[in-house]
Amino acid sequence: MAAIKVIGVPTSTCTQRVLVVLIEKGAEYVIQPLDMMNGAHKKPEHLAIQPFGQIPVIVDGTFTLFESRGIVRYLADKYEGQGPSLYGKTLHEKALVEQWLAVEIAITAAVVQLVLGPKFRGIPTDEAIVYSSLEKLEKVLDVYEAHLAKSKFLAGDFLSIADLVQLPFLFLLVEVAKRGEVVTSRKHVHKWYETISSLPSWKKVLSLYAWVLLT
Amino acid sequence: MATFKVIGIAPSPYTQRVLVVLNEKGADYFLQEIDRMGNAQKKPEHLLLQPFGQIPVIQDGDFTLFESRAIVRYIADKYEGQGPSLYGKTLEERALVEQWLAVEVEEFDSPTGAAVFQLVFGPKYVGIPTDEAIVSSSLEKLAKVLDVYEAHLSKSKFLAGDFLSIADLVHLPLLFFLVTVGNRGEVVTSRKHVKAWYETMSSLPSWYKVLSLLSP
Numbered sequence: 001m002a003a004i005k006v007i008g009v010p011t012s013t014c015t016q017r018v019l020v021v022l023i024e025k026g027a028e029y030v031i032q033p034l035d036m037m038n039g040a041h042k043k044p045e046h047l048a049i050q051p052f053g054q055i056p057v058i059v060d061g062t063f064t065l066f067e068s069r070g071i072v073r074y075l076a077d078k079y080e081g082q083g084p085s086l087y088g089k090t091l092h093e094k095a096l097v098e099q100w101l102a103v104e105i106a107i108t109a110a111v112v113q114l115v116l117g118p119k120f121r122g123i124p125t126d127e128a129i130v131y132s133s134l135e136k137l138e139k140v141l142d143v144y145e146a147h148l149a150k151s152k153f154l155a156g157d158f159l160s161i162a163d164l165v166q167l168p169f170l171f172l173l174v175e176v177a178k179r180g181e182v183v184t185s186r187k188h189v190h191k192w193y194e195t196i197s198s199l200p201s202w203k204k205v206l207s208l209y210a211w212v213l214l215t
Numbered sequence: 216m217a218t219f220k221v222i223g224i225a226p227s228p229y230t231q232r233v234l235v236v237l238n239e240k241g242a243d244y245f246l247q248e249i250d251r252m253g254n255a256q257k258k259p260e261h262l263l264l265q266p267f268g269q270i271p272v273i274q275d276g277d278f279t280l281f282e283s284r285a286i287v288r289y290i291a292d293k294y295e296g297q298g299p300s301l302y303g304k305t306l307e308e309r310a311l312v313e314q315w316l317a318v319e320v321e322e323f324d325s326p327t328g329a330a331v332f333q334l335v336f337g338p339k340y341v342g343i344p345t346d347e348a349i350v351s352s353s354l355e356k357l358a359k360v361l362d363v364y365e366a367h368l369s370k371s372k373f374l375a376g377d378f379l380s381i382a383d384l385v386h387l388p389l390l391f392f393l394v395t396v397g398n399r400g401e402v403v404t405s406r407k408h409v410k411a412w413y414e415t416m417s418s419l420p421s422w423y424k425v426l427s428l429l430s431p
Contacts, residue, residue, distance in 0.1 A: 051363045052322060065310050067317030074310035095280050095289040102282035103267070105320055143266045 008056030010208035013168035014068040023201035025083035100154035100162035148188035223271035225428035228388035238421030315374040315382035326356040334397035368408035
């Protein structure tokens, strides 16, 4: 099988989502970096394949796909017979993966406000927004805590894309924004986070951009 | 007697998403409305089913599932052999459905939801007046998003291709509230292909069936 081309940058959380799933599945891929600093994502060549001017985009032979949430599901489907089953094995298991994938949206939004806005988009930290984002995040993580006390991973006893999509954002929160108490103060959330952040596939993703963490 | 229960309320866009997909599939179900004004969704019995205190939730026999976006996929999967294929027939078609489902989350839901809340749900259910500044800025954001939809729908009958899918249907309720109830639909009706797409969806018999549950 030919390698999947990932157009993005290893420092981008959404690109990382795609990479960690590719690596878990043992799929061949190649990263085609995009010069975001110089606005490459807003130029016509990129807009032709991603009309919202975002990353990542994948090119699989003649098939192009964008939106990390769409891409990870495609990869889980395409590589169903290879690597760990990241999408469940039954109709019900898949539905539970989807249920927790839907919940991820709220966490990502809170982390974007808390971390990415200030750090990468030059939006100053508004204390009121920080407070309300943290509050929302804490409420969601309370539900996670109760759930993960009874379930090893989000969708059941198996690792799935529902767990993996959260990893880049939680990593940012804990390691970069240094707001890890929301995770570490919750026993089962903490254990779950330790498990997924110790995955060899995640370590591989981190190795692709370790140099950025030093800046 | 249907064993597929939808717990929600008829006027909620997220409940409506689930209902229109069930209707398209010709699936048997019944709606159990909860006392939203009495805050039933925050009571222990509901929290056991939906720990975030939200609706809709479905119970299909003894299988419970929440989040409308997960539920519509479950229905599309479960009833794959019945009614229109709302999830595509090939790996790539399904991926395109997922791509546009992701766009709805990332680009469409936030500005449209904010505008609809200000125009309809805030005044009607929460008793707060419409904040026109929020409406304007939300519609401005939505306009940019719908420019992309316009270009895409000029080459594609539906979002994922020439077939109706759950990617289209998840947009329908909020569009309906914006255009028909909130009366601020120019952002939709001024774009030829977006307008035609909205009109196709809002004329579906399965959508009329959802509307028939609403009281004036």
